[in-house]
Amino acid sequence: MERELIRLENVAKSFGNLLVLDEIDLSIRESEFITLLGPSGCGKTTMLRIIGGFETPDTGRVIFDGKDITNLPPNRRPINTVFQKYSLFSHMNVEENIAFGPKIAGKSSDYIRDKIKYALKLVNLEGYEKHDVTKLSGGQQQRIAIARAVVNEPKVLLLDEPLSALDLKLRRNMRRELVRINKETGITFIFVTHDQEEALSMSDRVVVMNQGYIQQVGTPENVYNEPENAFVADFIGDSNIIDGVMVRDKVVRIFGREYPCVDEGFPAECPVDVQIRPEDIKLAAPSEGAFNGVVTRVVFWGMSYDINVEADGFEWLVQSTTGRTVGEEVSLHVAPENIQIMSKPQSEDEEVAHDV
Amino acid sequence: MMFNLNTRNFLLTPFLIWAGLFIFIPLVFIVWYGVTDYDGNFSLTNVGLIFERGYLDALELSIALALISTVICLLLAYPLCLILTERRRDNSTIISLLFILPLWMNSLLSTMAWQTILEGNGIINQFMRLLSLPDLHMINTEGAIVLGMVYNYLPYMVLPLYISLTKIDKRILEAARDLGANSWQTFTKIILPLTIPGAISGITMVFIPALTTFVISALLGGGKLLLIGNIIEQEFTFQYDWHVGCALSVILMVFIVLNMLLTAAFDTSHEEEDF
Numbered sequence: 001m002e003r004e005l006i007r008l009e010n011v012a013k014s015f016g017n018l019l020v021l022d023e024i025d026l027s028i029r030e031s032e033f034i035t036l037l038g039p040s041g042c043g044k045t046t047m048l049r050i051i052g053g054f055e056t057p058d059t060g061r062v063i064f065d066g067k068d069i070t071n072l073p074p075n076r077r078p079i080n081t082v083f084q085k086y087s088l089f090s091h092m093n094v095e096e097n098i099a100f101g102p103k104i105a106g107k108s109s110d111y112i113r114d115k116i117k118y119a120l121k122l123v124n125l126e127g128y129e130k131h132d133v134t135k136l137s138g139g140q141q142q143r144i145a146i147a148r149a150v151v152n153e154p155k156v157l158l159l160d161e162p163l164s165a166l167d168l169k170l171r172r173n174m175r176r177e178l179v180r181i182n183k184e185t186g187i188t189f190i191f192v193t194h195d196q197e198e199a200l201s202m203s204d205r206v207v208v209m210n211q212g213y214i215q216q217v218g219t220p221e222n223v224y225n226e227p228e229n230a231f232v233a234d235f236i237g238d239s240n241i242i243d244g245v246m247v248r249d250k251v252v253r254i255f256g257r258e259y260p261c262v263d264e265g266f267p268a269e270c271p272v273d274v275q276i277r278p279e280d281i282k283l284a285a286p287s288e289g290a291f292n293g294v295v296t297r298v299v300f301w302g303m304s305y306d307i308n309v310e311a312d313g314f315e316w317l318v319q320s321t322t323g324r325t326v327g328e329e330v331s332l333h334v335a336p337e338n339i340q341i342m343s344k345p346q347s348e349d350e351e352v353a354h355d356v
Numbered sequence: 357m358m359f360n361l362n363t364r365n366f367l368l369t370p371f372l373i374w375a376g377l378f379i380f381i382p383l384v385f386i387v388w389y390g391v392t393d394y395d396g397n398f399s400l401t402n403v404g405l406i407f408e409r410g411y412l413d414a415l416e417l418s419i420a421l422a423l424i425s426t427v428i429c430l431l432l433a434y435p436l437c438l439i440l441t442e443r444r445r446d447n448s449t450i451i452s453l454l455f456i457l458p459l460w461m462n463s464l465l466s467t468m469a470w471q472t473i474l475e476g477n478g479i480i481n482q483f484m485r486l487l488s489l490p491d492l493h494m495i496n497t498e499g500a501i502v503l504g505m506v507y508n509y510l511p512y513m514v515l516p517l518y519i520s521l522t523k524i525d526k527r528i529l530e531a532a533r534d535l536g537a538n539s540w541q542t543f544t545k546i547i548l549p550l551t552i553p554g555a556i557s558g559i560t561m562v563f564i565p566a567l568t569t570f571v572i573s574a575l576l577g578g579g580k581l582l583l584i585g586n587i588i589e590q591e592f593t594f595q596y597d598w599h600v601g602c603a604l605s606v607i608l609m610v611f612i613v614l615n616m617l618l619t620a621a622f623d624t625s626h627e628e629e630d631f
Contacts, residue, residue, distance in 0.1 A: 054533075081531070081534045087525065091550055100545070101536050
């Protein structure tokens with residue numbers, strides 16, 4: 001495992017009466033690509049701004065490489081930021097924008113020239129030195145913003161929803177580019193997004209946040225396949241979340257029926273949230289599966305169909321590569337290993353945010 | 357626009373008539389009087405008067421005082437506007453009102469108020485005597501005139517500068533900080549270049565009235581320090597010599613046009629950043 005570079009210790013922050021971050025403990029490793037994922041207002045941007053030095057936490061500490069940097073201003077941190085709207089200096093050309101940091105740091109003009117070349121090559125914009133930044137496309141401005149940041153050889157690069165202003169194709173492209181730059185430079189990337197697809201496809205680790213609290217930290221596979229609570233299950237990907245009761249180890253009761261699963265360690269008769277991914281549900285002929293139901297809605301997405309099935313008064317979401325017709329009688333089948341059992345939230349803060 | 361060309365031209369007519377009657381024709385008259393002698397023949401003698409001692413001194417003094425006032429306004433306005441933009445969210449309406457307020461007052465009135473504050477038996481000197489300190493000679497000095505100009509024209513510097521400052525995205529300043537710039541470097545490398553258009557209009561709006569004023573210099577200069585505006589006024593009201601008055605006005609106009617051309621040149625070279 002890579003060594004720890006940044007540690008947030010019990011960080012909390014409020015704006016006026018609004019608590020935006022609370023009890024944040026997080027360890028960020030050297031060279032990793034870590035994503036802060038959550039709905040708007042979950043505190044992810046504030047967390048990024050605290051790491052960048054643009055906000056000071058009300059309580060807690062920010063440790064960088066073993067040193068407390070909680071009160072260090074942004075210009076004295078070995079951290080650079082790629083802002084959401086790029087924030088390029090419109091009165092300077094591409095070259096002057098990139099040279100801004102090294103010039104302030106008092107580097108020689110030879111060094112700066114080499115660095116500009118290297119940075120532009122890194123972002124695939126060789127030869128753009130003299131271009132006017134206001135005349136570049138959104139994607140190009142984004143690349144310049146990245147070049148302007150990495151040219152300072154920061155230990156950490158903070159990226160605040162940098163892809164949100166780009167169109168879909170460009171966004172996909174930039175995702176690959178960012179991962180490549182991360183691997184090539186070895187700079188730690190802290191990436192903020194509300195887009196779960198972005199988070200899953202780019203990150204080494206994902207930090208899922210909601211209402212100022214960290215909900216789960218893990219690899220993309222980890223947070224997708226083994227969400228720790230209903231919020232994570234609901235926010236990342238599509239989920240059927242059902243109230244259930246644990247009967248004993250490896251047996252859960254849903255809709256009055258005992259059903260085999262693989263989870264253990266819950267007390268007997270303990271209420272739980274049961275998560276089943278729509279792609280894990282197989283549709284079968286009536287009575288062949290565990291639950292009988294009726295198809296209520298079919299939506300074609302290109303790669304697959306979203307099929308709603310009403311069974312036992314619950315609206316199941318099923319994803320299938322074969323279509324069905326509305327009104328058709330079907331039954332649902334789920335393999336025991338695809339049933340994820342989660343503890344019920346203990347406090348209101350962990351409650352599922354249904355509006356996301 | 358939604359108007360077609362014909363409608364637009366039609367709507368423009370009242371303004372064109374106005375401009376012709378009250379701007380263009382008077383201008384032609386001024387130039388005409390300026391370059392003719394009393395018999396109506398073409399002559400540059402009156403224009404040439406500017407090179408004579410009294411007139412040249414007044415012009416030089418006018419330019420010098422206008423420049424000094426403009427620079428002082430600029431130096432006062434920048435920190436003020438920076439503070440105003442910083443506090444935009446909370447109580448800035450009151451603060452900005454305080455600086456707009458002098459605009460609502462008759463400038464003659466406020467200049468006369470300065471007269472009573474600065475004069476020999478004025479408020480300041482009465483206070484000095486109360487403290488048994490020697491009197492200060494303030495009225496009828498160049499300093500008093502500059503003070504009057506700065507007091508009257510500062511809002512014209514503050515407004516355009518404030519507007520151009522509020523147009524700067526806060527994230528741009530954060531980006532500069534992020535890239536290692538301290539507050540001073542952020543100011544000189546980012547804020548200053550981005551507010552040049554605002555500063556330029558401020559400079560024009562302060563320099564021109566300061567160059568042409570005769571009220572401020574008459575009241576605070578006590579008729580001893582003559583600016584070019586006072587001389588022109590005297591030519592018209594005491595000497596009844598319209599030819600000399602107009603000739604001097606034309607010369608003053610040349611300086612104003614020069615100033616505007618200079619600032620316009622600056623403005624276009626920075627226009628792109630304003631998009």
